Amino acid sequence: MTKRTDISVRNASFADSAGIFRCIKAWPDELVPRSMSNILQNIDRFLVAERGGEIVGTIAWSILPELDPEASPSIEIQSVSVRRDLQREGIGRRLVERAIRRVSKYRPGQVIVLTFAPEFFGRLGFVRVSKETLMYKLYKGCMNCAKYSSPFTCPEIAMALPLGGARKAKGGEG
């Protein structure tokens, strides 16, 4: 697939928040809604795809500590969206790969996602995992879900990209 040169993937800034809000709101069944306030407070954990000054794709992440203080936290990929008319052109892949490069420097144990798009994440190396392995996510996130009464009946599929991050590891670029 030829990379679209009219689309750039970059760190988000506060000025992007309305565009990010619109992109996420376009997928009410697939994505957890986010308020403007929540987007602004987490803007340093967002990347955007931009075309001609317009936000056409988004991705974010959050950090999930493990109960074992020696274990590296996991990082959850969230809010992955690509505008409908621009899908299947490699933009989603660019967003996920760039986000993984960015969060890898923190040496997470794994990168996880709960998703309705398992085929897409499978193409990027994610493998299906049991939700029971994601206790922090279940207690901190899923327990407060207003859509499904239990994470075990929620149709979202849990997937992980193991990175083997070691807490004591040093270094990492940029």
Ligand SMILES: CC(C)(COP(=O)(O)OP(=O)(O)OC[C@H]1O[C@@H](n2cnc3c(N)ncnc32)[C@H](O)[C@@H]1OP(=O)(O)O)[C@@H](O)C(=O)NCCC(=O)NCCS
């Ligand atoms: C999922 C989504 C982000 C994919 O974005 P995209 O830009 O269309 O994906 P890409 O073009 O980069 O696709 C990357 C690969 O996944 C494949 N793929 C993408 N969507 C797919 C799907 N629904 N089913 C099967 N394969 C898919 C592509 O064919 C491509 O395969 P390749 O390895 O041969 O290149 C986009 O469809 C979307 O915004 N969906 C709505 C929101 C959503 O469900 N987000 C995910 C929840 S976290």
